[in-house]
């Protein structure tokens with residue numbers, strides 16, 4: 001499941017689609033009437049983290065449902081040019097950070113996953 | 123889109139008609155590679171990719187992967203690769219297909235490395251091996267990397283368009299219909315050749331977790347076998363559906379066990395600490411047993427009261443543990459959350475394992491389209507690549523790329539770029555539009571939601587077609603019941619109800635899943651032996667019978683009656 005911090009989410013401003021809505025492989029996310037991101041059905045979430053990585057404001061965290069022992073630990077991620085940077089928060093609030101290589105710039109044509117909606121118009 | 127947006131009438135659904143040379147249905151591992159390959163070899167050839175989600179993060183690779191599971195490391199040859207897989211699948215594989223994959227594996231991996239995929243190397247610059255036929259990668263962003271290539275290739279990408287059926291005149295496929303989720307548009311896309319690459323089918327069986335965690339599964343929950351259903355509706359031949367895939371995974375979060383067993387040498391142990399594969403199952407090959415037996419042995423331990431079973435990682439140092447978490451973050455972040463949820467004080471020493479619900483796919487297993495060595499299906503104009511093709515298991519992501527390459531080569535040789543596309547029958551267009559929008563009009567008392575239908579389908583398949591609750595076991599009587607109950611379920615389809623495009627897609631998915639389940643049940647019914655324990659365990663025919671069953675079980679659905687005919691084919 002995911003947790004959307006409504007205080008941080010700005011609904012992606014005026015963009016036609018929000019960045020999380022654009023990316024979710026299950027089409028689970030949408031902009032609600034308060035102009036914030038919302039999820040249609042937590043039970044349908046694959047916990048794939050695509051939305052977590054795509055949110056420009058880092059408003060989305062990954063969590064596990066109580067059913068399988070979710071106790072409140074959460075996972076956030078940021079995407080930089082060649083790395084994906086994860087922040088894992090445990091029950092006591094300790095944060096462990098992981099920087100993982102995820103792309104090698106071989107042809108100087110720009111980095112996948114940093115390119116946003118603009119690229120879709122081509 | 124607001125949750126309660128109600129689409130009231132058909133006038134709201136626009137129709138858009140497009141023409142192209144090559145239509146690729148499904149922009150996953152195979153589809154993205156195919157688009158790039160096509161435009162590289164034939165820049166003047168028009169191409170459209172029709173993708174249900176967004177190609178940046180769609181399909182099985184959405185989370186990323188940490189290993190390329192099919193690669194010929196030094197010392198391996200195409201012959202040794204084919205021999206290994208033939209042995210793993212008890213002799214029933216398509217050696218011709220596997221051989222063609224083996225020959226192409228290394229070059230596609232090098233190509234994708236050139237696109238920006240980081241691959242771990244040793245001091246001498248060789249790829250770091252994970253196993254004889256796999257290498258370690260930093261693949262969290264593999265899907266965006268592939269998508270980027272597809273976008274740059276010049277192919278037209280239609281994101282959020284769900285393919286619903288092929289355009290078919292009884293003889294030849296000449297395009298496909300699709301429903302645009304965002305623009306409420308019914309697409310009619312005519313093409314000279316169609317490559318289907320929609321992956322396999324999940325959510326047929328009741329999953330390990332239910333309700334709030336029901337989609338936390340192994341296979342992509344939105345690969346629902348639509349490509350299979352579209353094919354069987356026009357009479358395409360399918361093979362080996364009875365070779366279901368059941369993954370041995372980390373309990374609850376379905377994280378891969380290969381990362382632990384192959385990656386860090388974790389042993390499978392039972393509840394009393396025995397390394398059970400070597401201590402109890404030498405008869406299956408011990409620690410070196412073939413994949414289905416790892417799972418089968420685990421189930422036998424459970425039945426004998428020595429469960430739960432675990433992968434033992436108590437030998438790992440703190441540094442190795444951190445590295446392990448990194449490996450998982452690039453592939454299945456939920457297991458790292460699970461560990462954090464258990465509290466830091468609880469040492470990561472053993473990881474509980476179990477089998478998943480069965481999936482129908484041809485990337486790990488071998489369910490799928492019957493194709494020739496050039497990846498032509500049995501229907502003219504239709505080609506297939508990736509998890510949707512049958513008979514060639516263990517090809518994984520890199521095998522999907524090789525198949526994409528082979529199919530594009532065949533398509534370019536087969537089509538006449540200056541030729542005409544056959545005209546579509548206008549009544550076919552209207553019929554398909556009516557079929558897919560019907561759930562918008564059902565709002566009476568009898569109407570049912572896709573979710574209700576899903577629960578029924580999964581219950582029937584779990585109980586009568588060898589799901590988790592029966593330890594994957596099958597018998598004649600249960601399969602007959604499954605057949606009848608699925609037929610009954612089909613009768614409810616006309617009552618499916620949808621109030622917005624998200625729900626409509628859910629309705630289309632459940633129709634496809636029921637049809638795939640029907641084909642599956644016929645295949646399971648007809649193989650009267652036990653060839654692959656757990657994948658296909660017949661308790662009424664418990665032995666492997668090489669005299670009669672070194673054969674492929676294939677099927678064709680009759681396009682008018684809908685009846686499924688089974689064809690037994692000799693090995694080739």
Ligand SMILES: Cc1cc2nc3c(=O)[nH]c(=O)nc-3n(C[C@H](O)[C@H](O)[C@H](O)COP(=O)(O)OP(=O)(O)OC[C@H]3O[C@@H](n4cnc5c(N)ncnc54)[C@H](O)[C@@H]3O)c2cc1C
Nearest residue numbers: 148150151152174180181182191285321485508509518519
């Ligand atoms: C959890 C998991 C882990 C894996 N780990 C590894 C690994 O470590 N190493 C490895 O080599 N392989 C791994 N694999 C296997 C590999 O991911 C697959 O074999 C490969 O992705 C298959 O490619 P494909 O193109 O056939 O399917 P996919 O990549 O799944 O692509 C199918 C595409 O079709 C789209 N689609 C589906 N239905 C429709 C429709 N109706 N209309 C339009 N589009 C549609 C989907 O959205 C998707 O984009 C893993 C698979 C899974 C599920």
Ligand code: SF4
Nearest residue numbers: 009012018020037055
């Ligand atoms: S991407 Fe982030 S900021 Fe944009 S709508 Fe989604 S949660 Fe809000």
Ligand code: SF4
Nearest residue numbers: 024045046048049051
């Ligand atoms: S984690 Fe994945 S499936 Fe869940 S809402 Fe985010 S993008 Fe969708």
